[in-house]
Amino acid sequence: MLCSEFEDRLTDYLDGALASEAQRAFAEHALRCPVCHELLSEVKNTIVECRADVPPAPSVGLEARIMLKTAPETAMSCEEFEEHLTDYLDGFLPATLFHRWERHAALCERCTELPGQVVRSIGACYSYISEERPVPAGLHARILQATLGTTEAERVRAPFAARLAEWMRGWLDAVVAPQFATVATMVLIAVLVGTSTLSDDGSIGGMYRASLRLAAQTYQHGASTATKAAQSDDLKRVAESLENLVGQPTPQAATTAVGTDQKPAESNEQTKPAEGGQPPQEGEQKDR
């Protein structure tokens, strides 16, 4: 292959457009002739450089400026921009609003700094979280005095009976709750059975008979659940009386024997400080 021929075919070679025979001849010439070899590498390098030379990206505001010129109605006001700021930061802004929002951020001088400032301000709040102030000296003592009536909490000991009563109460809550569920289920079944069997034989007499039978059944259910409920009430009374035996027997405790959720705070205040040997010091608590 002549050097002039090599030059003619160079572009076809680089494009891979030569037939295999011509391709082989071209490659052989490139290996044999140092001048043509040099030429080939130079052309290759130039092509690489040309491809690498991309124009700089347009500024952020270009698209925004084009949109403002062509479709000014899609521009966003500063008020709207601020309104959507948190949604933008949280990533909740729908696509259409998102682009309008970003265009405003790029163009509006007044708003362009705001998102960064808000992010830094939230950051400042988060760093403030870790800056917990220590509890002032004496606050614990004040709280203990206002609640237990003494600053020496260790001295306020739970009497055995109170602990037992509290334990039993916790235990009973677990036992009693499912029983009420059973009662509710039985009542529901009774109603369902009632509604589906009342008009079984079609006559009014039959209806009366059926209702009498159902009434008897319901009464039986009721009696058995009442017995259970009574049993659990008895247990609660035992717990309360145990508490009263050692603690101060108060009419309050007796009235709350069944409804343990009623006025619990008062019974607490009456029994606890008594154990510590001091009356409740409600007056100590500062009125604000």
Add this chain to the structure above:
Amino acid sequence: MSVGEGSELVRRCRAGDGAAWEEIVSTFSRRIYNLAYRFTSRADAAEDLTQEVFVRVYRSLEQYDPKQGDLQNWLMRLARNLIIDDYRRRQRAPQDSHAEDLEGHTYHLRAAGGSPQRELERRELGAQVQAGIDKLPPDLRTCVILRDIEELSYQEIVDLLKIPEGTVKSRINRGRIELAKILRRMRVVAMSDV
């Protein structure tokens, strides 16, 4: 503190065990005191409020049900309710001149230096964030504290303040923007990115 530990402590308190109550006080007082401080921004007021919260918690211990969540959640929910109620009450009858004290204060961050310096800056940043929050209108302030400092979810704030979700969202948004502008004026935010 696990759910079991919390309910065990409450059980002991109900039985009249003073040490158990003391443990609850010392476990949660710091958090409650800080929450109170963020709303009152005064140490004495925050102390009084913390004490009031614990008195109410003590009286309400009977109502705590471990099935409804752990002790910390229950206790903090109660504390937030009381502190926000107190804050709203004070907003209706404002009497403190504390805001004026802060106005006269000049804010700027010193250049970064040694570690005592850094510590000072850190504390200053906290004081400035608190001062910025103090300048927010009450409605925005409550929402910003709950969202960005207490880190509650939108839904938790809706439940706590009993206002619609849209209102909560727009108050958080407005509050964040106002706070950012206040901090910028105080040159806290602008300096922190140097």
